[in-house]
Amino acid sequence: MEAVLAVVVGIFFAAAIYLILSKYIVRILLGVAILGNAVNLLLFTSGRLTREVPPIIAEGIDALPAGAANPLPQALILTAIVISFSFFAFLLVLTYRAYQDLKTDNTDDMRIAEPIKDPLPPLGY
Amino acid sequence: MAAVSTKIADLSVAMVTAPVAISEWLVVLPVALCILLGATLMMIRDRISLHPLVAIPGLAAVVLVDAALLWKVVTEGPVTMVMGRWLPPFGIAFSVDILGAMLALAAAIVALAGSLYALSDINDSARRYGFFPFLLLLLAGVSGAFLTGDIFNLYVWFEVLLISSFGLLVLGSEREQIDGAVKYAFLNLVGTTLFLIAVGYLYAIFGTLNMADIAMKVKEGREGLPLVTLSALFLFAFGMKAAAFPVNFWLPASYHTPRVVVSAVFAGLLTKVGVYALIRVMVMLLPAEREELSLMIVVAAVATMLTGAAGALAQNDVRRLLGYLVISGIGSMLAGVALGGPGGISGAIFYALHSIVLMTALYMAAGLAARISGSYSLESLGGIYRQNAPLAFVTLALFFAVSGLPPFSGFWPKVILVKASLDIGAWWLAGVLLLTGFLTTIAVGRVFLLAYWRPKAGDDGAPAVSIDRTAFLPVLLLTALVSIFGVLPEGLLRLTQEAAAGLENPAAYVHSVFPGGAK
Amino acid sequence: MNTLIFRTVAPFLTGLMILFSIFVLLRGHNEPGGGFIGGLIAASALAIYGIACGVSVVRRALRVHPLAISGCGLFLACLAGFVSLPAAVPFMTGLWIYPHIFGLEVPLATVMLFDIGVYLVVVGSITSIALALEEKEND
Numbered sequence: 195m196e197a198v199l200a201v202v203v204g205i206f207f208a209a210a211i212y213l214i215l216s217k218y219i220v221r222i223l224l225g226v227a228i229l230g231n232a233v234n235l236l237l238f239t240s241g242r243l244t245r246e247v248p249p250i251i252a253e254g255i256d257a258l259p260a261g262a263a264n265p266l267p268q269a270l271i272l273t274a275i276v277i278s279f280s281f282f283a284f285l286l287v288l289t290y291r292a293y294q295d296l297k298t299d300n301t302d303d304m305r306i307a308e309p310i311k312d313p314l315p316p317l318g319y
Numbered sequence: 320m321a322a323v324s325t326k327i328a329d330l331s332v333a334m335v336t337a338p339v340a341i342s343e344w345l346v347v348l349p350v351a352l353c354i355l356l357g358a359t360l361m362m363i364r365d366r367i368s369l370h371p372l373v374a375i376p377g378l379a380a381v382v383l384v385d386a387a388l389l390w391k392v393v394t395e396g397p398v399t400m401v402m403g404r405w406l407p408p409f410g411i412a413f414s415v416d417i418l419g420a421m422l423a424l425a426a427a428i429v430a431l432a433g434s435l436y437a438l439s440d441i442n443d444s445a446r447r448y449g450f451f452p453f454l455l456l457l458l459a460g461v462s463g464a465f466l467t468g469d470i471f472n473l474y475v476w477f478e479v480l481l482i483s484s485f486g487l488l489v490l491g492s493e494r495e496q497i498d499g500a501v502k503y504a505f506l507n508l509v510g511t512t513l514f515l516i517a518v519g520y521l522y523a524i525f526g527t528l529n530m531a532d533i534a535m536k537v538k539e540g541r542e543g544l545p546l547v548t549l550s551a552l553f554l555f556a557f558g559m560k561a562a563a564f565p566v567n568f569w570l571p572a573s574y575h576t577p578r579v580v581v582s583a584v585f586a587g588l589l590t591k592v593g594v595y596a597l598i599r600v601m602v603m604l605l606p607a608e609r610e611e612l613s614l615m616i617v618v619a620a621v622a623t624m625l626t627g628a629a630g631a632l633a634q635n636d637v638r639r640l641l642g643y644l645v646i647s648g649i650g651s652m653l654a655g656v657a658l659g660g661p662g663g664i665s666g667a668i669f670y671a672l673h674s675i676v677l678m679t680a681l682y683m684a685a686g687l688a689a690r691i692s693g694s695y696s697l698e699s700l701g702g703i704y705r706q707n708a709p710l711a712f713v714t715l716a717l718f719f720a721v722s723g724l725p726p727f728s729g730f731w732p733k734v735i736l737v738k739a740s741l742d743i744g745a746w747w748l749a750g751v752l753l754l755t756g757f758l759t760t761i762a763v764g765r766v767f768l769l770a771y772w773r774p775k776a777g778d779d780g781a782p783a784v785s786i787d788r789t790a791f792l793p794v795l796l797l798t799a800l801v802s803i804f805g806v807l808p809e810g811l812l813r814l815t816q817e818a819a820a821g822l823e824n825p826a827a828y829v830h831s832v833f834p835g836g837a838k
Numbered sequence: 839m840n841t842l843i844f845r846t847v848a849p850f851l852t853g854l855m856i857l858f859s860i861f862v863l864l865r866g867h868n869e870p871g872g873g874f875i876g877g878l879i880a881a882s883a884l885a886i887y888g889i890a891c892g893v894s895v896v897r898r899a900l901r902v903h904p905l906a907i908s909g910c911g912l913f914l915a916c917l918a919g920f921v922s923l924p925a926a927v928p929f930m931t932g933l934w935i936y937p938h939i940f941g942l943e944v945p946l947a948t949v950m951l952f953d954i955g956v957y958l959v960v961v962g963s964i965t966s967i968a969l970a971l972e973e974k975e976n977d
Binding site: 213219222223226229230235236237239240241266267270273274276278280281284285288289291292295296301303305306307308312313314315316 | 459471473478482485489492494495496497499500501502504505509511512515516518519520523528549571572573575576633634635636696697698734765769813
């Protein structure tokens, strides 16, 4: 089962990196979103997979039942999902503002902070 | 009416049962205090006149708490507090050693200086937008990263400081800032995501996230484990955060766009968190892999130093020039990490502390110069020495320090690193370190000549210009620190050596997390 | 999008969703639910209200800036950790009290205080982002 998920994670990463390599911010943003999901899946797989036994200790017992799922990756993923969700929301706003203010979403044209013809410093006075 | 449920099995093996002394709260207080203050300021976001009144005394309190924490750690050894009574490795632990405490103290001092400087640099609209709350949350993130003992928690603090830095970066929403922020935000987010990937693999390999636990498990056996790959991932992720070559392009693209006080705080704090994480993971957790990767690290270090210094030589905008100097400093720290051993690591730690204070002071001084001259461009700057001699003197001291010249604090880490590289016969690394210092001297020397010494074009009899005392005071304070530790480095040298020793042999750190020994 | 039906229904829908979000928040104590998901539901309620009636109406209805709500939540969540200080237990330990209100035992915990804090943080920050996105569409 881990092997199958590893392939899925690989496909996710490939798609994310392909999108991040684009010039257009919106595509990069989508790539970053997929990257976040790829990492979540990776974390999930790294905790080893088991089937159908929730990690809940029943009353009267003081250990997990045999074959229970690993709860820690789930907690990690939950944290990571929350973080990547809020970052996605922020980046969406930022992208939108950038599109409004700079009138472009092509990173090649975004040269306001780093002008192409920045003069060299004077060599003497 | 507290009632303890008796249905649950005996948990005393997994939980803290002894009462917690008040002094142990020092471990979490720097972070918790920052969050409380930041949240308070967010609640009163309309009463902007109150913001500095809350933030500055609050930050002063954080500095005091950090100083007390450092004192405690130095006298008693590393201290640990676990969250929610769960013993490590189940609970999240905050473990502080000398390295973390020193860096947290330096960060708090820089944030305090930034808040003082902001009194005259940040106008009402930027305050309404939330400069002070974001500054406090940024410091919470940075301190959390320095103090935590859990590697996933470290990732969370990275994100906390990242999201607050986004807020600070777009303060004012000018076109230039938005442009810089886009590049900064995307590249840093990819960097932290890489960190998360590495954490995932780390968990898959060791089944634990507590750093002390990992340090023990690595010692028990590393046969057949893909630890070198893992270290390379960590190196890449933290290198991106630290702005190491070749993943440093976000820094010169964004650091000159926000308000100068924001640039100052960023230059002091953000990249050093990456360096800290690199030192913590590569030196304490995966030392053998650091050895194996040291060639890669040293190549990155040399490239970072040289591209940083060369980039600084080619800049006309003083803020961009300083951005490249931040990068070249990161190169020196990486060289220390690559060298390893007591010399290399303590040199890197000393350099990080020095760079936190110095880079902030440099940006602030550049901001003051621009306030007098109305520009950051070397072409139009001029005559600052005539208009304000004290500022020129202070800036000269800072320029000496950034070039690594005595008698300022930049001299000592350079000496340690050069000596460490000569000791292992890496004369070329010593040469690059000295060459970087030389190129930096040329770059800042030219700034001093053009902006400070050269009479301003046009008006020869320009009157003296006074600057706000609240803006000059923090620069003076930080310059004083740089000078004091340049003249009297013994105390700091001893502390950095102890910190390096504590990293190479983390027995005390592990003992503070697992007082009863490993199970 | 701005049909009469939608504009008429939106205020009721918003109220209902906010009520439901509080239910989810309190249910999260022992069952699936909790502050984050509850906060998201409440934030989407406010977003719907904003789509239907305009952003300025939402801002007026909220009375305070969304980020102030976030700040309040962060404060509460952090305060929940400080309750451990007088109890001499480590930071963020879950502490319980069982007061009897009208003869009914109500278990209250710092965990719940923390969860309410999370709820408010999420409501505040997501609402402020959603409103920022909706606001820009109009100009």
